[in-house]
Amino acid sequence: MAIISSVLLIGASVLSVSSQTTTAPPASTPTLGNSPLPLTQYSFTYPNLPEQVNPFPVGRGPQSGYNICNSTTEGSKSLCQTMFLNSIEDFCLWGSPKPNGVVGDVEAEVVAYCSKPGHGTRIMPPGTLTAVQFIQTPGYIQVTGLFNQTGIGLKASDSGGELDPHGADKAGNPLGGLLFSNNLPGAKNNTITQVKNWSNFVGSNQFCFKACNNKITSPDYCLNIYDVEGCDFNMPASYKPNEFSVCLGDNQNPPGGDPVIPATSSCTTYSSTDLYPNTATTSTTATGSVSGSASGSGVTATSTKASSASSDASPAIGMPGFGLFAFYVSTIVGAMVGVVAVL
Ligand SMILES: *[C@@H]1O[C@H](CO)[C@@H](O)[C@H](O)[C@H]1NC(C)=O
Numbered sequence: 001m002a003i004i005s006s007v008l009l010i011g012a013s014v015l016s017v018s019s020q021t022t023t024a025p026p027a028s029t030p031t032l033g034n035s036p037l038p039l040t041q042y043s044f045t046y047p048n049l050p051e052q053v054n055p056f057p058v059g060r061g062p063q064s065g066y067n068i069c070n071s072t073t074e075g076s077k078s079l080c081q082t083m084f085l086n087s088i089e090d091f092c093l094w095g096s097p098k099p100n101g102v103v104g105d106v107e108a109e110v111v112a113y114c115s116k117p118g119h120g121t122r123i124m125p126p127g128t129l130t131a132v133q134f135i136q137t138p139g140y141i142q143v144t145g146l147f148n149q150t151g152i153g154l155k156a157s158d159s160g161g162e163l164d165p166h167g168a169d170k171a172g173n174p175l176g177g178l179l180f181s182n183n184l185p186g187a188k189n190n191t192i193t194q195v196k197n198w199s200n201f202v203g204s205n206q207f208c209f210k211a212c213n214n215k216i217t218s219p220d221y222c223l224n225i226y227d228v229e230g231c232d233f234n235m236p237a238s239y240k241p242n243e244f245s246v247c248l249g250d251n252q253n254p255p256g257g258d259p260v261i262p263a264t265s266s267c268t269t270y271s272s273t274d275l276y277p278n279t280a281t282t283s284t285t286a287t288g289s290v291s292g293s294a295s296g297s298g299v300t301a302t303s304t305k306a307s308s309a310s311s312d313a314s315p316a317i318g319m320p321g322f323g324l325f326a327f328y329v330s331t332i333v334g335a336m337v338g339v340v341a342v343l
């Protein structure tokens, strides 16, 4: 479906270009005035955003929501499509605008669900997040974990999918969706910066979200062509039930390489009630079932890659240049925990 419609779309845009101009404009020419640029070619400084990045009724457009989000738009009906990945306390995920959504059906129109109020978005309900790890590496920041995905509008059984600013027509999923961060490596400290390349998987009660350093284009840590292989393959990390932690980390192998869990250091653990006073429940009841379904369900490739990630971890640890002994120990422990979690 996606491929067919993109072929039609490319056909349509070629036709419209040739009917409007006698010579084809260079690819970098900003805008024909009535059709969208590839989403990654738009640059914005926050909060100077248009109401909609993609208001154009061509191809899959216009976008379903809006980019200016504020206290008026905040709440359970929000169609905000501007989101943030700042810290373990303050991040958002793309979720369904209507209950019982399936990512494959709603990917073009997903909306932001955030861990806390303040961004004009929907807010994750209490108890949604059951494990979160926030990692900062030279190449990217990343938040990974386990959750009750009904909290972001997804059907409980949805094995999910991937959202990114590309897509066959380069208009993004969601169309017009923007990501900002005040914590992006390579950006000036505490400056809210537009993240050009990012990738977010949600499904099987597992999530992962990576925001890449705008200054590093190679290797592409946000490469998002392995979109059916899930979090364990694309963003190998601990995914340990009930653990909430912030760490520094080595860069992972770019997606498509061995899905080895990268070494982490300087980890600090937190309680979810401290992190999410607005949304945490005092007891976590979802742990058992969420961890079971996160490791066991999902697309077939995910489970396969997840076990190879764990067994590949040990040889990689022995390689030189991986850092201090303490890093090895924490990685070995992390890898063993990973094996237990998979079993
Ligand atoms: C709040 O957001 C809505 C929806 O994008 C927008 O129409 C409105 O102008 C915004 N209000 C302010 C005060 O920015």
Ligand SMILES: *[C@@H]1O[C@H](CO)[C@@H](O)[C@H](O)[C@H]1NC(C)=O
Pocket: 186, 187, 188, 189
């Ligand atoms: C950001 O601030 C920290 C602490 O003040 C400093 O160590 C770091 O080098 C700064 N990073 C950049 C990119 O300026």
Ligand SMILES: *[C@@H]1O[C@H](CO)[C@@H](O)[C@H](O)[C@H]1NC(C)=O
Pocket: 040, 196, 197, 212, 213, 214, 215, 216, 217, 220
């Ligand atoms: C973003 O991704 C596109 C497509 O993969 C790539 O051409 C571009 O260099 C990337 N930009 C940055 C800033 O990483």
Ligand SMILES: *[C@@H]1O[C@H](CO)[C@@H](O)[C@H](O)[C@H]1NC(C)=O
Pocket: 148, 149, 150, 151, 285, 286, 289, 290
């Ligand atoms: C997820 O949340 C829904 C709505 O609160 C609840 O009915 C369901 O039992 C939860 N699922 C798990 C696995 O805890």
